[in-house]
Structures are given as structure tokens and as C-alpha cells.
Amino acid sequence: MLLKHLTLSLLYCSLASILYGQTKITGHVSNVRNKPIPFVSVALFQDSSLLLTTASDEQGTFLLSYQYLTGTKYSLKFSTIGYRPSLKDFIYPDTNSFKIVLREEEVALNNVTVAATKPLITRKADRYIINVENGFLVNSNSGLDVLQKSPGVWVDNNGRIRIRGNQPVLVMVNDVVLRMSEDELSEYLRTLKPEDISRIEVIHTPPAEFEASGTGGIIHIILKKNRKTGLNGSVYSRYTQQGKKPLNTIGASLDYKIKKLLLFGSYSYTKDRSFYFAITDIVYPDTSTYNSYTARNNNNTRQQYRTGLVYDLSANQSLGIQVMGNANQLVQSFETNIVYQSATRNTMGKAYSGWIRKPSLNSATLNYSWKLNSMGTLLKLIADYTASQKRELNSFLSIYDDPARNSTYRNNSPTSTNIYSIQTDYTQPFRNHAELKAGVKYTSVKRNNTLLREDFINNNWIRNEPASNHFIYNEELLMVYGSFEKTAGNTSFKAGLRVEETYVRGNSFTSNEKFKRQYFGLFPSVFILQSLNEAKGNSAYINYSRRLERPSFSSLNPYRLQFDDYTISIGNPNLLPQYAHKIELGATFRNNYMGGIYFSKTKNIIGELANPIVDNIIEYQSQNFDNSTEYGFNGSFPVKVLKNWEINNSFSVFSLSYQINDFKIKQTTFSGKSVHTITLKNLLDINVIGDYRSGYVNANSKIARLFTTDIALTRKVLKSKGRIRFYCSDIFNTLRDKIVTDYNKTHIDFYQKRSTRTFSLSFTYNFNSGRKFNLKKVDENNTDERNRVEN
Numbered sequence: 028m029l030l031k032h033l034t035l036s037l038l039y040c041s042l043a044s045i046l047y048g049q050t051k052i053t054g055h056v057s058n059v060r061n062k063p064i065p066f067v068s069v070a071l072f073q074d075s076s077l078l079l080t081t082a083s084d085e086q087g088t089f090l091l092s093y094q095y096l097t098g099t100k101y102s103l104k105f106s107t108i109g110y111r112p113s114l115k116d117f118i119y120p121d122t123n124s125f126k127i128v129l130r131e132e133e134v135a136l137n138n139v140t141v142a143a144t145k146p147l148i149t150r151k152a153d154r155y156i157i158n159v160e161n162g163f164l165v166n167s168n169s170g171l172d173v174l175q176k177s178p179g180v181w182v183d184n185n186g187r188i189r190i191r192g193n194q195p196v197l198v199m200v201n202d203v204v205l206r207m208s209e210d211e212l213s214e215y216l217r218t219l220k221p222e223d224i225s226r227i228e229v230i231h232t233p234p235a236e237f238e239a240s241g242t243g244g245i246i247h248i249i250l251k252k253n254r255k256t257g258l259n260g261s262v263y264s265r266y267t268q269q270g271k272k273p274l275n276t277i278g279a280s281l282d283y284k285i286k287k288l289l290l291f292g293s294y295s296y297t298k299d300r301s302f303y304f305a306i307t308d309i310v311y312p313d314t315s316t317y318n319s320y321t322a323r324n325n326n327n328t329r330q331q332y333r334t335g336l337v338y339d340l341s342a343n344q345s346l347g348i349q350v351m352g353n354a355n356q357l358v359q360s361f362e363t364n365i366v367y368q369s370a371t372r373n374t375m376g377k378a379y380s381g382w383i384r385k386p387s388l389n390s391a392t393l394n395y396s397w398k399l400n401s402m403g404t405l406l407k408l409i410a411d412y413t414a415s416q417k418r419e420l421n422s423f424l425s426i427y428d429d430p431a432r433n434s435t436y437r438n439n440s441p442t443s444t445n446i447y448s449i450q451t452d453y454t455q456p457f458r459n460h461a462e463l464k465a466g467v468k469y470t471s472v473k474r475n476n477t478l479l480r481e482d483f484i485n486n487n488w489i490r491n492e493p494a495s496n497h498f499i500y501n502e503e504l505l506m507v508y509g510s511f512e513k514t515a516g517n518t519s520f521k522a523g524l525r526v527e528e529t530y531v532r533g534n535s536f537t538s539n540e541k542f543k544r545q546y547f548g549l550f551p552s553v554f555i556l557q558s559l560n561e562a563k564g565n566s567a568y569i570n571y572s573r574r575l576e577r578p579s580f581s582s583l584n585p586y587r588l589q590f591d592d593y594t595i596s597i598g599n600p601n602l603l604p605q606y607a608h609k610i611e612l613g614a615t616f617r618n619n620y621m622g623g624i625y626f627s628k629t630k631n632i633i634g635e636l637a638n639p640i641v642d643n644i645i646e647y648q649s650q651n652f653d654n655s656t657e658y659g660f661n662g663s664f665p666v667k668v669l670k671n672w673e674i675n676n677s678f679s680v681f682s683l684s685y686q687i688n689d690f691k692i693k694q695t696t697f698s699g700k701s702v703h704t705i706t707l708k709n710l711l712d713i714n715v716i717g718d719y720r721s722g723y724v725n726a727n728s729k730i731a732r733l734f735t736t737d738i739a740l741t742r743k744v745l746k747s748k749g750r751i752r753f754y755c756s757d758i759f760n761t762l763r764d765k766i767v768t769d770y771n772k773t774h775i776d777f778y779q780k781r782s783t784r785t786f787s788l789s790f791t792y793n794f795n796s797g798r799k800f801n802l803k804k805v806d807e808n809n810t811d812e813r814n815r816v817e818n
Contacts, residue, residue, distance in 0.1 A: 052124065055088050056105060058110070065083060069082060070106075073101050079401060110130065155228075163712060171213055176716050181698055191681070200250065204238060206413070218295065222791050236510055238525075261793045269785045272302055299327040299329065305778065305780075316368045317366075323359060328356045332353075335350060335392075343398040347392075356385050362379055378426075395409075414444070422436075437480075440477065452466040464511075465508065468506040472503075477498075500580055505527070530544075533584075554568070575605065576604060593644055602650070608628050636726055637768045639772075661678070672703070672705045680697050703716070716737040718734070728767065734761050736759055738754075
């Protein structure tokens with residue numbers, strides 16, 4: 028009933044805005060040769076206060092709808108690249124139509140390309156932006172590598188992404204929240220090529236218009252948009268040496284715009300071979316020990332595509348369709364030497380394992396956008412469908428000097444996920460720097476999981492019924508939000524409320540376990556920004572929000588998956604969502620120096636618990652800890668060493684604690700990243716990245732410190748249309764995984780070394796033809812669910 032009333036209210040507001048009386052003035056912008064000038068910025072002022080903005084269309088025509096006051100003086104400012112700005116004063120209603128003539132700049136640069144280089148970091152009130160395009164970050168191997176090297180973003184060796192403390196983040200690409208598990212998300216980001224990324228927005232405290240999921244904030248990756256009519260595109264290739272194994276990538280992107288129609292597409296292919304080794308030492312309560320050395324070979328193939336079109340139905344309406352997806356094949360082989368020592372005897376053995384995964388994800392999005400007036404009133408409707416599938420086979424063979432311990436089995440675990448979502452969003456600007464936003468959304472998720480365990484007995488594969496499982500999971504989300512933003516003098520205030528209703532049904536056909544769950548959530552947010560000295564860029568802020576994190580789809584599956592003779596992973600259908608209250612205070616100085624303190628209290632926090640059980644087997648299961656407390660300080664500051672040498676520094680200090688029953692764990696962690704950019708004019712760009720993180724805790728485990736140093740060299744060629752890059756990661760070969768767990772009188776020490784010192788050489792060539800244009804972005808909609816798909 029609440030959802031119904033809020034939906035009707037939203038539609039009423041939309042209708043009211045359409046019927047709301049406003050006066051219109053029109054005009055036409057041309058040059059001295061009487062040719063129309065498209066996409067000229069038109070700004071309306073009153074007494075130096077900006078009231079609203081618009082732009083001329085391809086025929087140079089513009090329209091401004093506003094509540095003009097009779098006898099009041101207004102000003103129109105016209106500006107565009109290559110022309111002198113022009114200012115036109117008028118008193119309403121002396122005229123309602125203007126003919127503006129702009130003159131070209133007196134100084135013309137012929138046969139010279141002027142490329143403005145953006146700073147690495149641009150700051151806004153509620154986020155900071157990392158400018159990837161044309162910077163050193165495009166030298167990375169993949170989208171995941173770009174994040175690893177971005178200031179203020181920390182990615183561990185397992186692909187877990189954090190921007191503050193140890194809270195999970197929500198990752199978006201072009202307004203789409205990727206509903207995937209951490210493992211699948213890292214694989215997806217590896218399919219993104221850095222050349223396609225324009226910028227990354229880092230949002231510590233998201234407002235109400237974003238979904239409530241993601242207790243650690245949001246990372247929004249915005250893909251590059253071509254800006255010219257006609258045919259435009261790029262081709263690229265990359266070769267990386269990873270120890271003794273190579274990684275190869277090729278790809279291309281193409282856009283074509285003619286009149287009102289835009290067509291676009293891209294494709295990339297990566298072949299990734301690498302080698303890991305791992306050492307595991309376990310001491311059990313009975314003083315027996317387990318020691319193993321594992322050699323792992325990876326042979327992975329990743330493909331990604333994106334295609335679609337945008338058609339302008341009119342000057343204020345557009346329709347977009349986008350289809351995107353990936354198809355990967357991940358093949359790993361493991362060979363393990365095992366020594367098990369007990370009080371009575373020593374047992375030695377070898378284990379062989381093969382792991383083949385074929386995940387794919389495809390989505391289709393339909394977007395309709397209607398700009399109701401020149402003030403910026405906007406109504407959007409988005410429908411989205413995502414289908415995810417995975418075929419997975421894990422085979423295991425172990426041979427010991429004690430034949431009673433020998434085993435041969437395999438796990439076949441295909442999954443499929445279907446996500447349907449539809450939403451509408453409405454934006455209503457007002458006079459005097461105020462804005463209202465509201466929206467409704469419905470999402471439906473269906474997950475089908477199968478686990479078939481088979482043992483090899485008497486030369487036959489026999490189904491192991493207790494270890495097999497078939498589980499179907501259904502989830503429905505109803506969401507409504509509203510927010511209001513107002514600026515008065517030097518103070519900006521924004522408040523919002525998001526309402527989410529969740530319906531969950533699970534059915535295990537194998538064990539005949541069923542569960543139903545329904546929970547309702549209110550998620551308020553408040554943001555206050557006080558400008559202390561606008562001219563110098565000094566300001567202070569305070570933010571509050573309530574957030575949640577839902578369990579991943581497969582974590583709720585009551586499966587029992589045995590990876591080897593000593594490791595088991597099990598699901599937990601009793602998992603509850605975790606809820607967090609977050610508050611942050613901070614300040615910005617001279618637009619570049621930022622610092623803030625924050626506090627977060629999380630209830631029912633989800634963490635993977637490593638627990639020893641009978642027969643000295645370690646069982647891994649996601650569980651709800653009682654609570655988690657986190658507080659810390661974040662900061663960033665640039666340093667200009669020389670005219671051509673700039674350093675961007677970011678750091679974080681936080682204290683994190685977990686509690687489950689009588690078990691408590693706590694640690695204070697420091698993270699720091701320093702990015703050096705050196706420009707040798709007309710020669711090359713040099714970048715050096717240093718990244719350090721001290722040890723931290725996660726659930727009942729402690730992760731050791733990490734340190735790495737990278738260097739990149741970039742040179743433009745072929746009249747700046749081509750770019751050659753050389754990249755060396757982890758120069759000193761210091762990056763490794765080390766996790767220590769002490770729980771229930773059991774000590775687990777895990778060490779893994781990957782081929783982190785790599786050498787990469789890449790080449791990119793961009794081509795284009797035609798006049799400049801603004802490429803419309805196809806918005807997508809299926810948000811938080813994708814972040815929880817474990818493909």
C-alpha cells in the first residue's frame with residue numbers, strides 16, 4: 028500500500044510539472060556567414076545569479092522555459108569552443124525571440140591538435156573523480172588493474188575492492204550496478220579494456236537515488252564516449268609477460284552517427300596464462316599438522332562485447348537500446364604435495380585437481396528519456412533483462428601412502444540467473460538552486476543452482492546423494508526513493524529517504540528445505556556542505572546514511588562442496604542482511620586537499636568463517652557476526668615537485684573489529700598510495716605508483732601487509748593518434764598473499780605467490796571522421812542484484 032501511494036504521488040508530480048505554466052523564449056545562433064552553430068551553451072542570469080542553462084540544437088535553435096517576471100532584467104550568455112563568448116541583456120517582455128551572431132576567435136591554429144590534459148583527480152561535493160582517459164592509468168592490463176592503481180581505491184590479490192576500511196563496495200558501469208560476487212566481479216572487470224574507460228567516480232556516502240546496498244560506498248566506472256559524427260573508432264593490442272607465461276589482448280571499438288541515429292559497438296579478446304604456487308600449514312587442537320605445496324597453472328580466455336543504438340525521437344526525447352555481455356573460459360589445474368603428521372604416523376600423498384568454469388553474462392537494456400522543459404525537468408523509463416549462466420566442473424584425485432585415504436570424485440555445478448527490472452526516475456529543478464528527485468523500481472531475480480557430486484567407485488561414477496543439491500532461489504525487490512537538494516548562500520543541504528521491501532523464497536529440492544523471508548527497510552541520508560571560502564576552494568561537510576548488504580545468491584544455497592580432502596565450503600540459508608549506520612565529517616582545502624573522519628556500526632555483518640570440524644577438516648561458511656565497528660581517517664593531497672612532476676597521494680587509517688559469540692578480533696590498518704606523474708614534453712610520460720597496506724582483519728582471519736611498485740612509460744606516435752605504452756608492475760616482486768587464522772585452537776597459515784612482476788607492451792590507434800557531437804549514454808537499470816550473482 029505504501030508503494031502504491033508513493034508511486035501515485037510520483038506520477039502526480041510528473042503530470043503537475045508538465046501542466047505547470049511557464050513562459051518560453053526562443054532564439055537562433057549563427058556565425059557571421061549566417062550558418063547555424065550547433066551545441067552552443069546558453070545560460071540565463073538574473074543579477075549575476077545563474078537561473079538555468081540549455082544548448083542550441085544541430086540547427087542552432089534554442090528554447091528557454093521559465094517563470095519570467097514582467098519588468099525584470101535578465102542576461103543571456105552564449106559560449107562554445109572556437110567562438111568569442113557573447114552576452115545579451117533584455118527586460119521581459121520586450122522580446123521573446125533572439126538572433127545571436129557569434130564571431131570566431133581571432134587566433135586560429137591550423138593543422139595543430141590541442142589536447143587539454145585533465146588532472147588525475149577532480150573533486151566534487153559528494154565524490155571525487157579519477158580521470159582515466161589520456162592518463163597513465165590506460166597503461167594497465169585491464170579494468171581491474173586500473174582500479175588497483177587508482178588513488179584512494181584498494182584492491183587485494185583476490186579482487187576484493189575497497190575505498191574505505193574493509194566495507195564492501197557497490198561497483199557500477201555506466202549507471203549499472205554489477206550484481207556479481209567478488210570473484211565474478213573481478214573476472215568481469217578483467218574483460219574491460221582500459222582504453223574504453225573515461226573516468227571513475229568514487230562515492231563514499233551515496234545519496235538516496237542510489238540503491239541502499241553497498242555499505243562501503245560506490246565505485247562508478249564511466250566508459251569512454253566518442254564525440255564526433257561519422258565513423259569513429261579505435262583498435263588496440265597488448266602483450267604481457269607474466270613470469271614464463273604470456274597474456275595477450277586484442278580489441279576494437281566503432282561508432283557511427285548520422286543525423287538522429289547513433290550506432291556503437293566494441294569487442295575484446297584476452298588469452299591469459301599464468302602460474303601460482305601456494306603453501307598451507309595447519310596445526311590442529313590434537314597437535315597433528317597438515318602441510319601442503321600446490322602448483323597452479325591457469326589458462327583463461329575472456330571475451331566481452333557491447334553494441335547498441337540511440338535514436339533522437341525529437342529535440343527532447345530519445346530512445347536507446349544496448350546489449351552487452353561476456354563469455355569466459357577459465358581452466359585451472361592443481362598439483363599438490365601433502366604431508367599429514369599425527370601422533371601415531373606420518374602420511375604423505377599427492378592430489379591432482381582440474382577446475383573448468385565457463386561463465387557468461389548477457390544483458391539488454393531499453394531506455395526512454397524525455398526532457399520536459401529547458402529548466403532540466405526530466406522523466407526516464409528504463410527496462411532491463413540480464414541472463415547469467417555458468418558451467419563448472421571440478422575433478423579431484425588423491426593418492427596416499429595409506430591407500431585407505433585415496434579418493435576420486437568430481438563436482439558438476441551449473442547455475443543460471445535471470446534478472447528483470449523496470450524503473451522510472453523523475454527530476455524537477457526549481458528556482459533558487461533547488462532540486463527534487465524521485466523514483467520507483469521493481470526487480471525480480473530467479474536463481475537455479477545444481478550441484479552433482481559423483482564418486483569413482485569400482486570403475487564407475489556413482490552419484491553421492493548426500494553431497495548433491497538442487498536449489499532454486501527467488502527474490503523480489505520493491506523500491507521507492509525521494510530526495511530534495513537546496514543551496515542557500517554558502518550552505519548546501521540534501522536529504523533523502525529510500526524505502527525497500529524484499530521478498531525471498533528458497534527451495535532445496537534435494538533436502539526438501541524451504542524458507543520464506545520478507546524484510547522492510549528505511550534508508551535515510553543527510554548531506555550538509557558549508558563553503559568556508561569559495562574563492563580558495565575551502566569547505567566542510569557532514570554526512571549520514573543507513574545502508575545494507577544482502578547475502579549473495581549462492582551463499583543462501585544449502586550446498587556442501589568438498590574442494591579437497593581437508594577443505595569444505597557450505598552454504599547458509601539462515602543468512603540475514605547486514606545493516607550499517609555511517610557518519611562522516613571532513614573538509615576540503617584549495618579544492619585539492621581533502622581529509623575526513625568516519626564511523627560505521629554494522630549489525631549482522633556477513634563474513635566467511637574458517638572453522639575446524641571433525642577429522643581435522645576446515646569448513647568455510649558465510650555467517651552473520653554479531654556486529655562490527657569501524658572508524659578511521661581518510662586523506663589525500665597533491666604535491667607539485669616541479670613544473671612537469673606532480674605527485675598525488677592518498678592514505679587511510681582505520682580500526683576494525685568483529686565479534687561473533689565470545690570470539691573477538693581487532694586491528695588498526697594503514698593504507699597509502701603515491702602516484703608520480705612526470706611529463707617530458709614531446710618525448711614521453713613517466714608514471715611511478717607506490718602502494719602500501721599494513722595488515723588487516725577479515726572475519727576471523729588476519730591478512731598480512733602488502734607493498735608494490737609499478738612504472739609506466741608512454742609515448743604518442745602517428746600525429747598523436749597512436750600510443751605506445753610500456754608497463755612494469757611490481758618491480759621488486761614483493762606482492763603476495765598471506766592469511767593467518769587462529770580459531771577454536773586451530774592455526775591456519777596460508778601463503779600464495781602469483782606472477783605479479785609483469786612486463787607489458789601495448790599499442791592503441793584512434794581514427795575518426797566527421798563533426799563533433801555529444802554521444803548519448805544508454806542508461807541501464809538492473810543494479811544491486813548483479814553484484815550478488817556468483818557466476
